[in-house]
Amino acid sequence: MSVENLEEAAPPARHLGVVHDRGTVDLPAARRAVADLLVALGKDPSSEHLADTPRRVANSYAELLTPREFQLTTFPNDEAYDELVVAKSIPVQSLCEHHLLPFHGVAHVGYLPGERILGLSKLARVVELFARDLQVQERLTKQVADWLQEHLAPRGVGVVIEAEHMCMSLRGVQASGARTVTSALHGLLREDRDTRQEFFAVSGISAS
Numbered sequence: 001m002s003v004e005n006l007e008e009a010a011p012p013a014r015h016l017g018v019v020h021d022r023g024t025v026d027l028p029a030a031r032r033a034v035a036d037l038l039v040a041l042g043k044d045p046s047s048e049h050l051a052d053t054p055r056r057v058a059n060s061y062a063e064l065l066t067p068r069e070f071q072l073t074t075f076p077n078d079e080a081y082d083e084l085v086v087a088k089s090i091p092v093q094s095l096c097e098h099h100l101l102p103f104h105g106v107a108h109v110g111y112l113p114g115e116r117i118l119g120l121s122k123l124a125r126v127v128e129l130f131a132r133d134l135q136v137q138e139r140l141t142k143q144v145a146d147w148l149q150e151h152l153a154p155r156g157v158g159v160v161i162e163a164e165h166m167c168m169s170l171r172g173v174q175a176s177g178a179r180t181v182t183s184a185l186h187g188l189l190r191e192d193r194d195t196r197q198e199f200f201a202v203s204g205i206s207a208s
């Protein structure tokens with residue numbers, strides 16, 4: 001089969017451009033601010049050990065706050081697959097907007113296909129899209145669910161995030177190991193008890 005024929009035989013994929021503009025990081029200003037912070041903390045940013053720290057910290061925040069764009073690739077659900085699709089234990093790491101400290105854990109993202117199915121990697125990419133921001137876990141969970149409902153129009157969506165917050169572990173109450181569980185549901189996963197319980201069971205969450 002020629003290359004052209006192979007391309008013709010490939011399943012039709014639909015690409016939706018995804019741009020999520022939430023402002024840009026001003027790196028020089030961030031570097032200056034980190035140097036000021038070091039001084040405020042009683043440290044000397046001109047010492048050999050700290051000389052490059054403002055640059056590293058500014059770059060780190062820029063990386064953590066800049067979502068990677070991607071194409072939302074979907075395919076026709078030609079086989080009329082009508083059971084849950086769940087991507088389990090997607091690593092999630094984000095920054096708490098109260099303390100600028102990380103929270104990290106896993107996300108379980110599921111949907112009940114309608115007319116189209118989604119390229120599986122996109123479930124993890126949607127989590128990352130919203131995780132690279134200053135967040136609270138509740139908002140992050142809901143943004144992922146809302147976005148999938150809006151862009152994929154499935155018969156249902158479920159998102160569970162389990163995460164440990166460094167602001168709760170390293171400082172303050174120092175509840176190291178405590179994990180927060182949040183969920184957001186749409187469509188049949190919200191309305192139909194059996195479907196919801198199946199999603200929670202597959203995600204390893206007991207839903208009595």
Ligand SMILES: Nc1nc2c(ncn2[C@@H]2O[C@H](COP(=O)(O)OP(=O)(O)OP(=O)(O)O)[C@@H](O)[C@H]2O)c(=O)[nH]1
Binds near residue numbers: 096136137171172
């Ligand atoms: N709801 C929610 N709260 C969060 C999240 N991340 C951090 N927090 C909480 O945000 C709250 C901020 O409360 P404050 O009392 O203003 O901050 P604080 O004095 O540093 O509080 P402590 O952590 O209790 O010492 C804390 O209770 C954090 O645990 C999150 O994702 N969701």
Ligand SMILES: [Zn+2]
Binds near residue numbers: 096097098165167
């Ligand atoms: Zn916090």
